[in-house]
Amino acid sequence: MSDILTSYTFMIVALGTVILAIASGIIGTVSVIKGQSLIGDAVGHATFPGVVLAFMLAGTRDALTLALGALLLGIIAFFIIQIITEHSTITLDSALALVLSSFFGLGMALMSFVQGNPDFEGTQGLSDYIFGQAAYMLRSDVYLILVASGLSLLVFTLFYQQLKIYIFDPVYSRSIGISNMMMNFMILAITITLIAVGLKAVGAILIVNLLIAPAVIGQLWSDRFIHVLVIAGIAGAVSAFTGTYISTAANDIATGPAIILVLSAIVLLSLLFARKGLLRRSMLKRKVGERS
Amino acid sequence: MMIEVLFVLIVTALAASLLGVFLVLRGMAMVTDAISHTILLGIVIAFFITNDIRSPWLIIGASLVGLATVYIIELVSKTELIRQDAAIGFVFTALFAIAIMLVSKYAGNVHLDMDVVLMGEVIFAPFNRIDILGFSIPNALWQLSIILLINIIFVTLFYKELKVTSFDPKFAYIAGFSVAFIHYALMTLVSVTAVAAFDAVGSILVINFFVAPALTAYLMVKRLGAMIGLTLVFAVLNSVAGYCISFYFDLSVAGTTAFVALITFMIVFLFNSKGFISSRIQKMQQKKAFSRAMILMLMSEQSHQSLTREEIMSHFNLSTRQFNRHIDHLLINEYMEKDEERYMLTRRGEEFTHYTRLKYELPA
Numbered sequence: 202m203s204d205i206l207t208s209y210t211f212m213i214v215a216l217g218t219v220i221l222a223i224a225s226g227i228i229g230t231v232s233v234i235k236g237q238s239l240i241g242d243a244v245g246h247a248t249f250p251g252v253v254l255a256f257m258l259a260g261t262r263d264a265l266t267l268a269l270g271a272l273l274l275g276i277i278a279f280f281i282i283q284i285i286t287e288h289s290t291i292t293l294d295s296a297l298a299l300v301l302s303s304f305f306g307l308g309m310a311l312m313s314f315v316q317g318n319p320d321f322e323g324t325q326g327l328s329d330y331i332f333g334q335a336a337y338m339l340r341s342d343v344y345l346i347l348v349a350s351g352l353s354l355l356v357f358t359l360f361y362q363q364l365k366i367y368i369f370d371p372v373y374s375r376s377i378g379i380s381n382m383m384m385n386f387m388i389l390a391i392t393i394t395l396i397a398v399g400l401k402a403v404g405a406i407l408i409v410n411l412l413i414a415p416a417v418i419g420q421l422w423s424d425r426f427i428h429v430l431v432i433a434g435i436a437g438a439v440s441a442f443t444g445t446y447i448s449t450a451a452n453d454i455a456t457g458p459a460i461i462l463v464l465s466a467i468v469l470l471s472l473l474f475a476r477k478g479l480l481r482r483s484m485l486k487r488k489v490g491e492r493s
Numbered sequence: 494m495m496i497e498v499l500f501v502l503i504v505t506a507l508a509a510s511l512l513g514v515f516l517v518l519r520g521m522a523m524v525t526d527a528i529s530h531t532i533l534l535g536i537v538i539a540f541f542i543t544n545d546i547r548s549p550w551l552i553i554g555a556s557l558v559g560l561a562t563v564y565i566i567e568l569v570s571k572t573e574l575i576r577q578d579a580a581i582g583f584v585f586t587a588l589f590a591i592a593i594m595l596v597s598k599y600a601g602n603v604h605l606d607m608d609v610v611l612m613g614e615v616i617f618a619p620f621n622r623i624d625i626l627g628f629s630i631p632n633a634l635w636q637l638s639i640i641l642l643i644n645i646i647f648v649t650l651f652y653k654e655l656k657v658t659s660f661d662p663k664f665a666y667i668a669g670f671s672v673a674f675i676h677y678a679l680m681t682l683v684s685v686t687a688v689a690a691f692d693a694v695g696s697i698l699v700i701n702f703f704v705a706p707a708l709t710a711y712l713m714v715k716r717l718g719a720m721i722g723l724t725l726v727f728a729v730l731n732s733v734a735g736y737c738i739s740f741y742f743d744l745s746v747a748g749t750t751a752f753v754a755l756i757t758f759m760i761v762f763l764f765n766s767k768g769f770i771s772s773r774i775q776k777m778q779q780k781k782a783f784s785r786a787m788i789l790m791l792m793s794e795q796s797h798q799s800l801t802r803e804e805i806m807s808h809f810n811l812s813t814r815q816f817n818r819h820i821d822h823l824l825i826n827e828y829m830e831k832d833e834e835r836y837m838l839t840r841r842g843e844e845f846t847h848y849t850r851l852k853y854e855l856p857a
Contacts, residue, residue, distance in 0.1 A: 233576070236578055238582045242523075281759075284769070285762065289712060291708060292520050295522040297523055298523055298526050299522075299705055299708055303701055305697050305751070306698055306748040306752040309745045309748025309751075310744040310752055312745065314743075317743055406589060407586055410586035413579050413582040413583045417579055417583060420574075421575075453599075454597065457590070458591070458593045461587060462587070462590055465583065468583060479574075
């Protein structure tokens with residue numbers, strides 16, 4: 202066991218995934234509370250053409266370049282979703298489904314262009330960005346995650362008071378001069394950044410879970426915002442560490458899915474046993490029944 | 494043989510978009526997206542049991558997992574501990590993670606190409622053929638045609654029920670329609686269609702074939718019948734355009750078709766009669782007409798009957814450019830006249846302000 206814990210690969214991968222999970226858990230909480238958790242899903246898919254485009258234009262597989270491409274297309278997708286929902290009767294749900302799949306289609310079309318073209322070499326690594334290949338994470342990938350997560354959490358802490366007011370009372374926040382659009386865009390920009398740097402660790406689809414599940418766990422245990430944030434961060438960190446350990450210890454288990462499954466197990470347990478969970482609730486109901 | 498690829502694409506688009514109309518109206522687009530991801534788990538499990546990628550058990554297994562997904566999402570959001578969108582988000586990713594894990598653990602031993610399952614490749618469809626009544630047709634075309642037929646029969650038979658439960662579920666429940674039956678029947682067909690479509694268009698893009706044509710039609714028409722008709726037209730249009738473009742540039746057929754669908758949607762969104770651009774233009778014109786009317790109304794008041802340029806500009810806080818545009822318009826149309834740097838209403842202007850006051854019941 203200690204062999205694995207001290208091995209270089211494990212330390213690199215675990216450090217990257219744990220930091221990413223903490224940041225995603227905390228930032229994801231905001232989207233989950235605002236009822237916008239699936240925007241992360243749509244943006245996650247939309248980053249795929251960005252990655253391919255960045256590869257086509259820059260010709261490298263450098264993590265930062267690809268992340269920038271992902272970031273750019275993610276923001277474009279977000280704005281298209283905004284325009285569609287604001288200027289037509291189409292619901293957020295439908296707009297997300299449309300934009301998500303169309304952007305992914307664009308990614309596939311570009312990908313098929315790259316693969317059929319002898320001018321581009323070394324495309325194998327690209328499909329990893331859909332599922333993630335944490336085992337092949339490099340030191341530079343971890344640095345990127347560290348910097349992006351650190352910046353995200355810094356911005357989050359700096360604007361904590363404004364964000365809190367914006368989340369729970371948007372009308373009041375506007376009346377005291379906080380720009381709701383700014384806040385909304387800031388959260389989205391941070392989310393997209395985390396998705397962009399996390400692609401290699403867990404992939405575009407599974408990162409959605411990393412953004413949503415910790416917040417769900419937090420909400421099941423507490424009603425106080427700060428507690429929810431702390432619990433979400435801890436849940437993310439614990440799952441990332443355990444998942445990485447399992448995937449390193451057992452052969453042939455991908456890191457991304459392992460993390461998600463640990464996280465899902467915690468959600469399931471919380472759903473049943475948490476302070477606001479189902480068992481506790483049914484016990485409370487019974488007590489109320491006895492009293493009356 | 495290449496034309497068969499187009500046929501498979503069109504039949505897929507028709508089968509999916511027909512159900513997509515109701516998915517859009519019921520706000521279930523993302524639930525369908527969740528299904529299209531989780532059916533992968535069903536495919537993987539059924540494949541491990543049967544070891545045959547063509548086995549009908551794959552369709553049955555995948556459809557069951559699709560239905561289970563809907564059921565679990567409903568179960569979780571019914572506890573009211575977790576919002577529905579969060580429930581969708583973590584349930585489907587968890588099931589998807591299990592599928593990826595199984596594949597990555599056993600992929601070495603079996604012939605299950607993840608890329609084809611997720612991305613699909615309609616180009617390969619003609620290679621799997623089946624003999625029906627002496628004709629050799631692609632297996633995918635045969636399967637999808639049957640599913641298209643089933644979907645058409647379902648929508649025709651339950652048209653009234655689908656309509657009522659989609660637009661007013663509470664009324665439908667009170668009126669005695671079996672809301673739950675229609676819901677699960679629809680979701681079953683969605684799952685079956687998604688599974689059948691996965692090797693043609695891939696499990697991620699399937700959602701595009703479900704919702705994109707329906708959303709485009711939704712922008713243009715108000716009646717359900719017209720929406721269904723137009724949806725099918727867009728489904729064919731996107732498929733043909735996507736096929737031609739991908740063929741010409743040698744791109745992924747399904748991917749190109751999905752992106753073409755977004756372009757079709759955006760064109761309709763921007764340029765249709767109630768669309769983004771025309772409503773912008775309308776708003777601008779209303780704003781202009783309102784400013785002009787306000788200038789005239791001001792000048793119809795006793796104390797402001799003749800005004801200078803500066804007085805008007807400062808009163809409405811207009812820039813020189815705005816002022817010139819408005820005044821030119823009013824002078825040319827003879828609502829006002831200019832006399833030695835002072836502006837006054839003409840007879841026509843007086844009439845306009847008089848009738849405006851009557852129309853909006855303003856005091857004279």
